[in-house]
Amino acid sequence: MGQRARRPRDARLVGEPLVTDTDQMVTWLRAAMDAAKHRAEEAAADTGSANWEYQPSGILDAMEPAGFMVATGSQDFLEPERGQFMAANDPAAVLRRIAADRQLLDDLIAEQHNVVEDPAYTCPAATTERDGGRNYHPGPCNCARDERVHRRVRLLAEGYGWTEEER
Ligand SMILES: [Zn+2]
Structure with missing residues:
Protein backbone atom coordinates (compact mmCIF):
# COMPACT_ATOMS: atom_id res chain seq x y z
CA MET A 1 0.00 0.00 0.00
CA THR A 47 -17.95 -42.72 12.54
CA GLY A 48 -18.50 -42.69 16.28
CA SER A 49 -15.22 -40.96 17.06
CA ALA A 50 -13.22 -37.82 16.36
CA ASN A 51 -10.02 -39.86 16.60
CA TRP A 52 -9.05 -41.97 13.63
CA GLU A 53 -6.05 -44.22 13.42
CA TYR A 54 -4.39 -46.02 10.57
CA GLN A 55 -4.13 -49.74 11.18
CA PRO A 56 -1.25 -51.82 9.83
CA SER A 57 -3.88 -54.10 8.34
CA GLY A 58 -4.50 -51.34 5.80
CA ILE A 59 -7.61 -49.59 7.03
CA LEU A 60 -8.46 -46.34 8.78
CA ASP A 61 -10.34 -47.00 12.01
CA ALA A 62 -12.29 -44.80 14.38
CA MET A 63 -11.00 -45.08 17.93
CA GLU A 64 -12.71 -44.69 21.29
CA PRO A 65 -14.75 -46.72 20.69
CA ALA A 66 -12.56 -48.68 18.34
CA GLY A 67 -13.69 -50.76 15.47
CA PHE A 68 -15.63 -48.56 13.07
CA MET A 69 -13.85 -48.64 9.75
CA VAL A 70 -13.62 -45.10 8.36
CA ALA A 71 -11.88 -45.90 5.10
CA THR A 72 -10.05 -48.47 3.12
CA GLY A 73 -8.42 -48.45 -0.26
CA SER A 74 -8.94 -50.46 -3.37
CA GLN A 75 -8.65 -54.20 -2.74
CA ASP A 76 -9.38 -53.51 0.92
CA PHE A 77 -6.00 -51.99 1.58
CA LEU A 78 -5.22 -48.35 2.26
CA GLU A 79 -1.63 -47.39 1.58
CA PRO A 80 0.13 -46.38 4.83
CA GLU A 81 1.06 -42.93 3.53
CA ARG A 82 -2.54 -42.12 2.65
CA GLY A 83 -3.93 -43.73 5.78
CA GLN A 84 -1.53 -41.92 8.08
CA PHE A 85 -2.24 -38.65 6.33
CA MET A 86 -5.97 -39.14 6.84
CA ALA A 87 -5.45 -40.05 10.48
CA ALA A 88 -3.35 -36.91 10.98
CA ASN A 89 -6.28 -34.92 9.62
CA ASP A 90 -9.01 -36.67 11.58
CA PRO A 91 -11.91 -34.71 13.07
CA ALA A 92 -10.04 -34.28 16.36
ZN1 LIG B 1 -3.28 2.66 13.90
Missing part, protein backbone atom coordinates in the same frame (compact mmCIF):
# COMPACT_ATOMS: atom_id res chain seq x y z
CA GLY A 2 1.39 3.38 -1.00
CA GLN A 3 2.14 6.32 1.23
CA ARG A 4 -0.98 8.18 0.13
CA ALA A 5 -3.28 5.34 1.03
CA ARG A 6 -4.11 6.54 4.50
CA ARG A 7 -7.73 5.66 4.15
CA PRO A 8 -8.29 1.90 4.24
CA ARG A 9 -8.24 0.88 0.60
CA ASP A 10 -11.73 -0.50 0.30
CA ALA A 11 -13.33 0.97 3.33
CA ARG A 12 -16.88 1.96 2.74
CA LEU A 13 -19.51 3.33 4.98
CA VAL A 14 -22.41 1.04 5.64
CA GLY A 15 -24.25 3.32 8.00
CA GLU A 16 -22.06 3.46 11.08
CA PRO A 17 -19.61 2.21 12.07
CA LEU A 18 -17.16 1.83 9.23
CA VAL A 19 -17.16 -1.67 7.80
CA THR A 20 -13.75 -2.44 6.39
CA ASP A 21 -12.41 -5.17 4.16
CA THR A 22 -10.92 -6.74 7.25
CA ASP A 23 -14.30 -6.81 9.00
CA GLN A 24 -15.87 -8.52 6.00
CA MET A 25 -13.06 -11.04 5.89
CA VAL A 26 -13.41 -11.73 9.62
CA THR A 27 -17.13 -12.34 9.17
CA TRP A 28 -16.42 -14.68 6.26
CA LEU A 29 -13.68 -16.45 8.23
CA ARG A 30 -15.86 -17.03 11.28
CA ALA A 31 -18.55 -18.54 9.04
CA ALA A 32 -15.94 -20.72 7.30
CA MET A 33 -14.67 -21.90 10.69
CA ASP A 34 -18.22 -22.70 11.79
CA ALA A 35 -18.79 -24.72 8.60
CA ALA A 36 -15.47 -26.58 8.95
CA LYS A 37 -16.25 -27.34 12.59
CA HIS A 38 -19.66 -28.62 11.62
CA ARG A 39 -18.18 -30.92 8.95
CA ALA A 40 -15.63 -32.30 11.40
CA GLU A 41 -18.30 -32.91 14.04
CA GLU A 42 -20.52 -34.63 11.49
CA ALA A 43 -17.64 -36.88 10.40
CA ALA A 44 -16.94 -37.73 14.04
CA ALA A 45 -20.62 -38.44 14.68
CA ASP A 46 -20.93 -40.60 11.56
CA ALA A 93 -7.08 -32.67 14.58
CA VAL A 94 -9.34 -30.43 12.53
CA LEU A 95 -11.27 -29.32 15.61
CA ARG A 96 -8.01 -28.58 17.45
CA ARG A 97 -6.79 -26.42 14.58
CA ILE A 98 -10.06 -24.55 14.30
CA ALA A 99 -10.08 -23.84 18.04
CA ALA A 100 -6.51 -22.55 17.85
CA ASP A 101 -7.30 -20.50 14.74
CA ARG A 102 -10.26 -18.87 16.50
CA GLN A 103 -7.99 -17.77 19.33
CA LEU A 104 -5.41 -16.57 16.85
CA LEU A 105 -8.06 -14.54 15.03
CA ASP A 106 -9.24 -13.00 18.31
CA ASP A 107 -5.64 -12.11 19.14
CA LEU A 108 -5.07 -10.60 15.71
CA ILE A 109 -8.06 -8.30 15.75
CA ALA A 110 -7.42 -7.30 19.37
CA GLU A 111 -4.12 -5.71 18.36
CA GLN A 112 -4.16 -2.09 19.46
CA HIS A 113 -3.28 1.08 17.62
CA ASN A 114 -0.18 2.95 18.64
CA VAL A 115 -0.82 5.11 21.69
CA VAL A 116 1.82 7.46 23.05
CA GLU A 117 1.87 9.93 25.90
CA ASP A 118 1.28 12.93 23.65
CA PRO A 119 -2.14 12.45 21.99
CA ALA A 120 -0.89 14.47 19.00
CA TYR A 121 1.29 11.49 18.07
CA THR A 122 -1.17 8.77 18.92
CA CYS A 123 -2.62 6.89 15.95
CA PRO A 124 -5.74 8.72 14.73
CA ALA A 125 -7.67 5.44 14.73
CA ALA A 126 -6.99 4.84 18.43
CA THR A 127 -9.84 5.12 20.87
CA THR A 128 -9.67 5.35 24.62
CA GLU A 129 -12.01 2.38 25.07
CA ARG A 130 -10.27 0.12 22.61
CA ASP A 131 -6.64 1.18 22.70
CA GLY A 132 -6.33 2.91 26.03
CA GLY A 133 -5.49 6.37 24.79
CA ARG A 134 -7.12 9.29 23.09
CA ASN A 135 -5.92 11.21 20.08
CA TYR A 136 -6.46 14.80 18.96
CA HIS A 137 -7.65 14.04 15.45
CA PRO A 138 -9.68 10.88 14.93
CA GLY A 139 -9.14 9.38 11.49
CA PRO A 140 -7.70 6.45 9.58
CA CYS A 141 -4.92 4.37 11.09
CA ASN A 142 -1.41 5.67 10.49
CA CYS A 143 0.44 3.22 12.74
CA ALA A 144 0.19 0.28 10.28
CA ARG A 145 -1.91 -1.74 12.70
CA ASP A 146 -4.82 -1.98 10.24
CA GLU A 147 -2.59 -3.11 7.36
CA ARG A 148 -0.85 -5.65 9.55
CA VAL A 149 -4.09 -7.08 10.89
CA HIS A 150 -5.62 -7.15 7.40
CA ARG A 151 -2.66 -9.08 6.02
CA ARG A 152 -2.65 -11.62 8.84
CA VAL A 153 -6.40 -12.15 8.78
CA ARG A 154 -6.17 -12.67 5.01
CA LEU A 155 -3.44 -15.29 5.46
CA LEU A 156 -5.56 -17.09 8.04
CA ALA A 157 -8.62 -16.83 5.77
CA GLU A 158 -6.71 -18.22 2.79
CA GLY A 159 -6.20 -21.38 4.81
CA TYR A 160 -9.99 -21.71 4.82
CA GLY A 161 -10.33 -21.07 1.10
CA TRP A 162 -10.65 -17.30 0.98
CA THR A 163 -9.96 -15.81 -2.42
CA GLU A 164 -10.49 -12.28 -3.67
CA GLU A 165 -13.72 -13.55 -5.26
CA GLU A 166 -15.17 -14.06 -1.78
CA ARG A 167 -15.56 -10.33 -1.28
